[in-house]
Amino acid sequence: MTLKTLRIAGLVVGVLFLAGFRLPSLPVPSEAGKAIDIGAKTGQKAVVASRGISDSEEYYVGRAVAALLLSKYPLSQNREATLYVNEVGQAVAQKSTMPRTYRGYHFGILETSDPNAYACPGGIILVTRGLIQKCQNEDELAAVLAHEVGHIANKDGVNSINRARWTEVLTTAGTEAARQYGGGVAGQLLTLFDGAIDDVFKTMVVNGYSRKAEENADRAAVTTLTRAGYNPAALAAILGKMNTQGGGGGFFRSHPLTAERVNAAKMLAREAPAGPKEQVRTKRFQQVRF
């Protein structure tokens, strides 16, 4: 083949590649390799479209994680407190980098004195009565919720799903696979779903997110609080109340170390004198019976 022919071929391939991005099913090369491997293993010849988790899939993962948490702790039936937490949560969420999710943000109170908060993928945020009681004012509660919204916006929950497992979900869910296995696919998908929930729950609740993820959520919280009109210094204030003992997931994650996290949060937002409206917020916080 001449050099000229090669160049023309290269150009044509290049343009076709660009044009190819219009096709929604074009696989991402790095992921496609793995997907095809699994496909080959199961005798499937179809090209499997690789993609990230969709908003609706993230939503179903989040519902299952929430269901697990709600099997462990009862949901508070205190309507007044639930409304208040939802109002603060919505005021914060709409100023985050992800103001809307597939089915929106929803906030619930867990009936336990363990101080903690959990962000389920997709938008369900569960905060314990114990943590609300540790908050001294509305701005500190807003800081907790802004941090959790940060985890959802950063997709920290779904990012803890094992990569190989997700690739297998795509392979199994592929049209060709569905045609090939018929009813068997549902069973396989169920196993994979089960595993994905386990991945998220273990990271989110049992072990906790990485130091980097926590730092990023703290940073997101400070920005969100500022944009929402809350005192951003409230994050350092509530983090300063955390118990230094033990590990585990949730809001009071011990890694990065408490002191470091408080200092980092202080660096992000300087203490400012409480404005008259902050006093209004503190007063309405104190009026709610949690």
Next chain:
Amino acid sequence: MRRSGEFRGPALWFLLFLLAGLAAGLGTGLAETLKVEQPNAQLYESPNFGSRPLGALPSGAEVAVLSRSGDWVQVNYQGKTGWVHKTSVPQTPARGPGLGLPGMLTGGPVQQTKGDEVALAGKGFTPEVEAAYRQKNPGMNYAMVDQVEQFQVNPAQLAAFIREGGLTP
């Protein structure tokens, strides 16, 4: 020997044809109509969540784009003009990074329509998978999850809450 021959003849026309196709794709992407994807999407008087809600936009509704301001899109729906947050009428398919680029290239309107949802039935983590999971794990408290999700804050009430607390609308 024709050294510049690689840009002449049929190959050049073929390239131009493909580029024109791509450009046409970009052109049609700037469609005036968008589809509402988010359930419970609201039409607001001004481009912020604290402004007066003008009414709900049903999921799947088609809205005509009038202008844009930051994260907000001014639209007309059934003769009513107002603002909707851009995430309610996404321009890129909301299916994760694998599909981000085509949306960016085409700038096309939302692709995850009801039709797509039907097409997606039986794929990935769907309501059917959730149903099977619930059947397998009857101890899971989905009833409480539904309760958390059903709790809604009235937009007018939220706007008042934001105003009263001196927060940013």
